[in-house]
Amino acid sequence: SYLDQVGVGHLSIDRSLRTLSGGEVQRVALTSALGSNLTGMLYVLDEPAAGLHPADLPPLVRSVRELCERGNTVALIEHEASLIESADQVVELGPGAGELGGKVVFQGPPAEMLASPKSRTGDWLSGRRGVNFRSERRPTNQGWLRLLGAQGHNLQDVEAEFPLGVLCVVTGVSGAGKSTLVQRTLYPAVAAKLRIDAEQPLPFRDLLGVGQIEDAVLVDQSPIGRTPRSNPVTYVKAFDPIRNLFAETVEAQARNFKAGHFSFNVEGGRCEACEGEGFTQIDMRFMADVYMRCPECQGTRYRREVLEVRYRGLSIAEVLGLSVREAFTFFRGQKKIQARLHCLIDVGLEYLRLGQPANTLSSGEAQRLKLANYVSSARRGRTLFILDEPTAGLHHSDVTQLIDCFDSLLAMGHSLVVADHHPLLLGAADHLIDLGPGAADEGGRVIGVGTPEAIAKDPTSA
Incomplete structure (x- = not known):
């Protein structure tokens, strides 16, 4: 009970x-x-x-x-x-x-x-700032994906139609089958048709309309890396141009330093005492391991000679200590770097440090970081983005930023299918699919489809 x-x-x-x-x-x-x-x-x-x-x-x-x-x-x-x-x-x-x-x-x-x-x-x-339905919805006339006979877990022979080129949100009470439908059935089924490596989809009868898209991406909340070597600046591929800037300085050229010297992942410029991790691991045998700041580099990850090279007054370690917002201002005039950093700002991650270890990020931060990476990579072709509860852990103000990012993807000609139930996201959706009416065996059915206004008036919808 x-x-x-x-x-x-x-x-x-x-x-x-x-x-x-x-x-x-x-x-x-x-x-x-x-x-x-x-x-x-x-x-x-x-x-x-x-x-x-x-x-x-x-x-x-x-x-x-x-x-x-x-x-x-x-x-x-x-x-x-x-x-x-x-x-x-x-x-x-x-x-x-x-x-x-x-x-x-x-x-x-x-x-x-x-x-x-x-x-x-x-x-x-x-209510000073509230949930506002869009004054205009994007038309659902750019094609549809039709998933027929989905029967995984509690889904009861579900037939669902997902409009392309718009923000489609799958909602319903907890346990109604949202993740099962979207993440465990729709995405792997689409991936199989497009020959993308993915897990086996849960049982379904047929999938129609995949020929209208060229790619599919599942943006889930799994970690982007389990070691401190991965971080936001490397993940969005902004670190290579930053290292190139340091290698082009007069001081670096005088010392014959290449871009590789400013990487903490390879030999040359990294601190060899900690192998570029910034800390040393102490085995406590029967207790949890203890991590201590590296006494050689004091946590900077680099050799002293490398830290003496400066770009606009900062060393490479100090640049990695900047927040995304600070770094965007610092790299004024560097359009390639700023473009990749701006994608992090668009998804509300401007507060992250460039060098913040990936294993310290929350699941929601990891998901938004993946989304930023896809935005910055300027993918071509019609791509279907599938997300499962991207608003988890977000303040209302952060959700509005996320919606702006979704709008940017849609403006590029992509499609979004999102499993979520945040009121702000529901109000911004072009099309809703409501699962229910209850959880587990009492759910797994489509009980409503249409615009947010139509679903809000439906007495059967929770």
């Missing part, structure tokens, strides 16, 4: 934990707290509402309140309106991200936050 109460009742008992989303893991852990009857505890939950449809939130809110009523303290990191409004105290950090954040801009009861002119969250929750 506790699993139902926190919104994961649709999960099978033998489901592997590694297949769960971050929000689902949080909610499963919450059930053990609810069943323990402990008091005087501090529970810290990081975005427990991630992946939940608004209709699934009231039971989660009641569960959190139940923990408090037992004499416990609950600290939530959350953007979801219903959880914020149910809180006793709200602490809002900001006003922006990265260098522009880190300050307490508001603390107090939710009602006071709604009236605070300093609170960006209050702007959204009070």
Whole structure:
């Protein structure tokens, strides 16, 4: 009953934990707290509402309140309106991200936050900034993909039509089958037709209309790298032109340094004591390994001689320490570098450090980084982009930036199919496919299709 109460009742008992989303893991852990009857505890939950449809939130809110009523303290990191409004105290950090954040801009009861002119969250929750349906929808006359007889997991012989050249959002309550339909069936089925390497699709009868697209990309939340050697600047391929700039300086040429000397991944310019990682790993045998800053390079990753070479007053290590926004300004006049960095800004990642290790990024940041990479690569041909819950962990202000990025892709002639249920994204969609009416065996059916206005008037839609 506790699993139902926190919104994961649709999960099978033998489901592997590694297949769960971050929000689902949080909610499963919450059930053990609810069943323990402990008091005087501090529970810290990081975005427990991630992946939940608004209709699934009231039971989660009641569960959190139940923990408090037992004499416990609950600290939530959350953007979801219903959880914020149910809180006793709200602490809002900001006003922006990265260098522009880190300050307490508001603390107090939710009602006071709604009236605070300093609170960006209050702007959204009070309605000063709200969900606006587009005044005009893109026409759904550029072709369709038709998936027939999808039967994977709880899908009940689903027939779904996805319009091309527009933003199509697949929505529904948690466990209704959104990810199964979009990520586990549609994408691998399209990939197989286009001879793209992908996993085997879940059972379906037929797929029509693939000849209208030339490529398909699944932008999921899997990590972009599991080692500290991968980072945002290497992922969007901006590091090569940056290293070339350093190699062209007078100081570098005097020392016969090539572009490779400014890479921390190969011998030549990197610190050999840590092999360019910036830290050393200490084996603690039966305990977790300890990571210490490299005593030789002090975490810079480079030899001292390489760090003496400067471009516009900064060493290569100092450039890697810049935020994306700072670097965009720093590399003024370097159009190729700025174009690749601007794609990171477009998806709301301007606060990331250029050299921030990829294994420190959240799943949502990794997904947006992949999206930025596709935008910056200037793909040709009609591409179908498929995304699963890209708004997870995003503030309302960040979602608007993501929608702008989607608009840019659509303007290039691409197509978007997104599984999500954030109100702002639903309001921006050109076409909705609503799955339901419930979760697991009670879901897996298409219960509504059309514009957001039409779905909003449908009494069968959650």
